[in-house]
Amino acid sequence: MxxxxxxxxxxxxxxxxxxxxxxxxxxxxxxxxxxxxxxxxxxxxxxxxxxxxxxxxxxxxxxxxxxxxxxxxxxxxxxxxxxxxxxxxxxxxxxxxxxxxxxxxxxxxxxxxxxxxxxxxxxxxxxxxxxxxxxxxxxxxxxxxxxxxxxxxxxxxxxxxxxxxxxxxxxxxxxxxxxxxxxxxxxxxxxxxxxxxxxxxxxxxxxxxSAFQGPQVSARTAIRTPQFWCLWVVLCMNVTAGIGILEKAAPMIQDFFKNTSAPVSVSASAGFVALLSAANMAGRIGWSSTSDLIGRKNIYRVYLGFGALMYALIALFGDSSKPLFVLCAMVILSFYGGGFATIPAYLKDLFGTYQVGAIHGRLLTAWSTAGVLGPLIVNWIADHQKEAGKSGASLYGLSFIIMIGLLVVGFVANELVRPVNARHHIPAPREETVDVERQQPESA
CATH class of the missing domain: 1.20.1250.20 (MFS general substrate transporter like domains)
Structure with missing residues (x-):
């Protein structure tokens, strides 16, 4: 076709x-x-x-x-x-x-x-x-x-x-x-x-x-560069942190305020999940658009650095304030969505448009990894804490510390991203009008 x-x-x-x-x-x-x-x-x-x-x-x-x-x-x-x-x-x-x-x-x-x-x-x-x-x-x-x-x-x-x-x-x-x-x-x-x-x-x-302005790198070459793997770590850590809350959102907020004078009802927890979905969606367009103004590396500094801060606030003070818990969780989920939406543009900045779709596809293996890692961390630790006789917010304290550590790892990986070495570049089309056949990439 x-x-x-x-x-x-x-x-x-x-x-x-x-x-x-x-x-x-x-x-x-x-x-x-x-x-x-x-x-x-x-x-x-x-x-x-x-x-x-x-x-x-x-x-x-x-x-x-x-x-x-x-x-x-x-x-x-x-x-x-x-x-x-x-x-x-x-x-x-x-x-x-x-x-x-x-x-x-x-x-x-x-x-x-x-x-x-x-x-x-x-x-x-x-x-x-x-x-x-x-x-x-x-x-x-x-x-x-x-x-x-x-x-x-x-x-x-x-x-x-x-x-x-x-x-x-x-x-x-x-x-x-x-x-x-x-x-x-x-x-x-x-x-x-x-x-x-x-x-x-x-x-x-x-x-x-020009859509072909800047470096152009094939998908086959891109996965051999340190830049690709730095971004793989960045995406994996950001998604793990977000999905850790998203997958267990309703029971998590109920557990956090279970032992307080104002526990969270089932209907209220469902509303919390809806708020997280809205934050996830808004972050995808809001933060990714912001990245066009301040740059991709800077926006990921926000996702990872402020994400770690939000997790720290929840771990330290989340069970004492529902508004604080909800607000921090919404910010984390907005960063989760924003990370997904910004990564294609980050790849385009580094590798060009030549095979950016194929490079993006390979990078999404980080999502598959995070989709297993995030829920595993939160659920496994919560189950073991419950077996140890703990309840409420204490079920998640260790999980949140781990999430903060993962976000720090992602922050460091983002700092290590540099422009792709010129030896990996391929010649870009010079004509103003590019025939469709010229746009087709080599087989990887």
Whole structure:
């Protein structure tokens, strides 16, 4: 499938909505918890078992983004969005069959494996194209799209809850909800497939810098540079710190104020989760846009340095003030979202636009690692503290100290980032108009 080239006069502002249609859809992954209780009761699953589809989906996200990144660059955004549509929607349809027949392995296969491939390809599908359309504001452009992934749960969570209330929470009701999800997301993502275009010129807007300005490094070469691995550590540490709160947000705030005169109710803890989702989404567009003004290294100094400070405040004073706890957690989640949205622009600054989508895909293996590491640290330590007879905020003290240490490691890694050595650069196109075939990267 050849990348569709924009006709003369095409507005670049049509590309972010195309990207949003994909990211808002695959952002449903953050709302998987809605299906956990019904699956556990209808299929007799444990909490660990009901989490398997989500965990596998995040692992497959990182792996498919890493191994499929070069194909995305070679075949263009329309091909990638089509693959994402087919895999993500098929995942729900396979899961619907699994729920209807009460074969849980089909749900794990569908949502986790097949749908997870759709997550990874869909996540990176618009990144390279957006950076080429917005060479003057790459942080803002990628922030708009990746904001959708953070905000997808704000749509999917109440929508899924309403469907389960209407269809029922038995296996047939869950199957019907999965079926509606698969068909609806296929239609919505198709809008992005039809709308997306690649620029016909390396300067899509008069006066903007060339999309090929600065160093250009291939994906094969990039992963051999210290800059790539420094950014891998930066992203992994930032995501681990954020997901450590996000994955256990509702029980965490209840535990923190369990032994106080004003404990947190179940409904209030659900509201706290919604606030964190909003902060996650706002941070993706707000902080990434700020990075266009103050620079990528400086914004990651904020994410990692102030993130460590927020964790310290929660550890020291969080159980004495609900507003302080909520505010610090929201700031940490805004940094979590901002880190995701800013990393493509950071990669573009270091490695250029030549194969930035493929490089981004390889870097997302840091997300897969953090998706396991963050929840493991918080849950394992909390379980052991509970076995030792502790309760309340003391369940999380050691976890937060570890998170502070990880953020410091990320801060140091960010400080070590330097411009890529010129020996790794490849010649950039010199002509003002770049033929689409010239934009296709070498095979990695």
């Amino acid at each position: 050849s990348p569709p080239v924009a006709p003369a006069g095409w507005s670049r502002w049509l590309v972010p909505p195309a990207a949003l249609s994909v990211h808002l859809s695959i952002g449903q992954a953050y709302a998987w918890s809605v299906f956990k209780p019904p699956l556990e009761s209808s299929l007799g699953l444990s909490g660990t078992q009901s989490a398997l589809p989500f965990q596998l989906a995040i692992v497959m996200l990182g792996l498919s983004a890493a191994f499929g990144g070069t194909l995305v660059e070679r075949n263009g955004p329309r091909w990638a969005m089509t693959v994402a549509l087919v895999c993500f929607s098929s995942g729900f349809l396979i899961s619907a069959l699994g729920a209807a027949t009460e074969q849980y392995w089909l749900i794990v296969l569908g949502y986790g494996f097949v749908g997870g491939i759709g997550l990874g390809i869909g996540y990176i599908s618009p990144v390279s194209t957006l950076i080429k359309w917005f060479p003057d504001r790459p942080g803002m452009a990628t922030g708009i799209a990746i904001m959708g992934f953070g905000g997808g749960a704000l749509i999917a969570s109440p929508w899924s809850t309403q469907m389960l209330e209407s269809f029922g929470t038995d296996s047939s009701g869950i199957a019907l909800a999965f079926l509606v999800h698969g068909l609806s997301y296929a239609v919505f993502m198709a809008l992005g497939v039809l709308l997306v275009r690649v620029p016909r010129s390396e300067r899509p807007v008069e006066g903007a810098p």
